Structures are given as structure tokens and as C-alpha cells.
Amino acid sequence: MISAIDAGNYQTKFYDGKQMRSFPSLIGEYRDRNLRQQHGDYDFDWQYGGQRGFAGTLAMYESECADSRKGETKAHPDARLRVLLALHRFAEGTEHQIIVGQPISTHQETEKAAIKEMLCGRHELTVNGQRKLIVIRRCEVAAEGVAAGLLVPGGGIIRIIDVGSGTVNFGTLIDRRFNDRGSFTLGTGMETLRSVQPSDFARQIALRALAGGWLGTDKVFICGGGAEVILESLRAYFPGVLMIEGDASFANVKAFYLIARKVYG
Known part of the structure; x- marks a missing residue:
């Protein structure tokens, strides 16, 4: 499956040619809850790589340290989790070919290689008790902002x-x-x-x-x-x-x- 993911600091956007979807990019810590209220369509209780936490609307309301990592690069674990959450929630099938973004100032070969290395391959992600195998066969990195000029x-x-x-x-x-x-x-x-x-x-x-x-x-x-x-x-x-x-x-x-x-x- 071919899809595009803009793992932004405020919202993560997904588009596969048919559906445009988004969710809040917040990531927070996990904690046991006595009251399990649904806060939105994007309540994510996730488990990945031996870690567990909240994301999306669940992190917004229930995590005390919810935040979104910002900066001039997307070569970091938070961005990887946003991409995987988008694929888990919106994409069909197991195998994927994706395009993601990187700010212009860090759209360099070393940074792009780091993003590809952290995304390509096999990932096991469990969200709200549903385990999925996500295999990213290919990943390319586009320059944010300037790429949008292709729409003009x-x-x-x-x-x-x-x-x-x-x-x-x-x-x-x-x-x-x-x-x-x-x-x-x-x-x-x-x-x-x-x-x-x-x-x-x-x-x-x-x-x-x-x-x-x-x-x-x-x-x-x-x-x-x-x-x-x-x-x-x-x-x-x-x-x-x-x-x-x-x-x-x-x-x-x-x-x-x-x-x-x-x-x-």
C-alpha cells in the first residue's frame, strides 16, 4: 500500500489517495486508570518496543506529561511512533511504501538516511489491545513546505x-x-x-x-x-x-x- 504521512508536531496527517485523516500528535506516559472514559476518536493506549504509553486524545486528557517533540528534524522516536500509529489506525494491509516529511533546514542525506533506517523494516505495535504487524518496505523523505508548491x-x-x-x-x-x-x-x-x-x-x-x-x-x-x-x-x-x-x-x-x-x- 502507498501512503503519505505528515508526522507534524501538532497533528499527524495521513493520505492514501482516498482518505485524509489526522490525529493529535501528543504522546504521554501510561498509567492505570480507575475511570475509563472515552475522550475522542483517537484515544491511543499503545505498546511498542517494550514501552507503553498514551497518545492522541487519550494523552491529552489522561497523561500528566503529554507533549509533542518539536524541532527541525523528524529523526527521533516520537516521529516514528506517530507514523506507526497512523499506519495502524488508517492503513490497509501489512506491507507499506510511504513518504514522510522533514523540514527544509535538515533535509540532508544523513538526516534522511536516519529517518529511513528507523522506519524501514518490521514493527509490532499494539493499540488499544489490537496488535498489528507493520512492515515498511520503502520509505522516502520529502521536504516540508516546498513540496506543497507542487499543488500550485x-x-x-x-x-x-x-x-x-x-x-x-x-x-x-x-x-x-x-x-x-x-x-x-x-x-x-x-x-x-x-x-x-x-x-x-x-x-x-x-x-x-x-x-x-x-x-x-x-x-x-x-x-x-x-x-x-x-x-x-x-x-x-x-x-x-x-x-x-x-x-x-x-x-x-x-x-x-x-x-x-x-x-x-
């Missing part, structure tokens, strides 16, 4: 601002080709700032883009979970900025799936 029709210079909870990715495509010089990452996001106003964050984002060689007259598109919050404030710097069509929070995973179909056939 036309050529020329296209700029993408991908506003996430832990990072903001700035991507550039020139005639449908990724451009490294115009692509970079801001290591803060909507959940890493304490009390800043959306207009102030929009200013920081815009100034970083302009310092990176972007022009106020460029064709700029915005996506990610924080896109809607800062869209209007960005117009002061990029008057023509537009939201990527469709659900902006699913832009990356939709683009990953386009790449998956081309890579895996």
Missing part, C-alpha cells in the same frame, strides 16, 4: 510559506523545480512562541523571507496549520499572498502523496 499550477517563481506548530518552512520552486537558495526554515512555530500576537509572528516570518531574497511582489502561497491565523497580517508584506486551495493543513501530505505515486508507481 503554473510555472515561474512560486514561494511557499508553511506555518507549523514547531517550525516555519519557506520553499521556492522555479518552473516546477525545487530551488535550494530560496528555501529555508525558521526554527519557531505557532506553539513554540509564548504570548506573541499573530501580527508580530507574521512580521517575523515576512522579514525572514525578505532577508532570504524574496520580493514583496513574488507569487506567495501559504499553508500549514497556522496559515489562516497569520494570512491577513502577511498582506502588509506580500500583498498578493494566497492560501493554497483546499485544507491548508493537509497541503504537505497531499503533495507527499503526489511524490509517492511518482516514486512508487
